[in-house]
Amino acid sequence: MRPGLILTIALVTTLAGCRTVRQEAPYYIDGPQQPGPPDGFLPDGTQVLVLGSAGSYSTVWADNGVIAQISTAALDQPSLDAGSNK
Numbered sequence: 001m002r003p004g005l006i007l008t009i010a011l012v013t014t015l016a017g018c019r020t021v022r023q024e025a026p027y028y029i030d031g032p033q034q035p036g037p038p039d040g041f042l043p044d045g046t047q048v049l050v051l052g053s054a055g056s057y058s059t060v061w062a063d064n065g066v067i068a069q070i071s072t073a074a075l076d077q078p079s080l081d082a083g084s085n086k
Contacts, residue, residue, distance in 0.1 A: 019060075021046040025074035032057055032069055042070060050075070 026038030042048070048060035051067070058072045 018047050018049050019075045019078060021048060021062075021070070021074055022076045023074050025070040027060075027062075027066060027068035027070045029068050032071075039068065040066070042066070042068075042074075048075070050078075 021042045021044060024044050025042045027040055027042055028034055029039045042060075042062055042064075047063040048070075051059045051061055053059070053072060056072055057069045058075065059067070059069050060075075061067050
């Protein structure tokens with residue numbers, strides 16, 4: 001992974017707040033409607049930035065660089081003070 005990408009992820013998650021995968025979650029690069037098995041799994045504790053949501057799935061940018069869709073139910077609840085300077 002490129003150092004600039006890591007810095008960008010760190011900055012964006014600090015400013016916008018992030019969520020945590022609270023249970024291992026299958027992820028889908030081209031959406032959950034694709035035929036076949038998931039493209040991989042995000043382990044419990046993975047930090048993600050939610051890019052958008054549709055139905056019961058959220059598009060996330062994971063701390064390992066994966067951008068994919070996972071079940072929204074696999075994420076913790078957003079923090080009320082995300083992005084604050086407390």
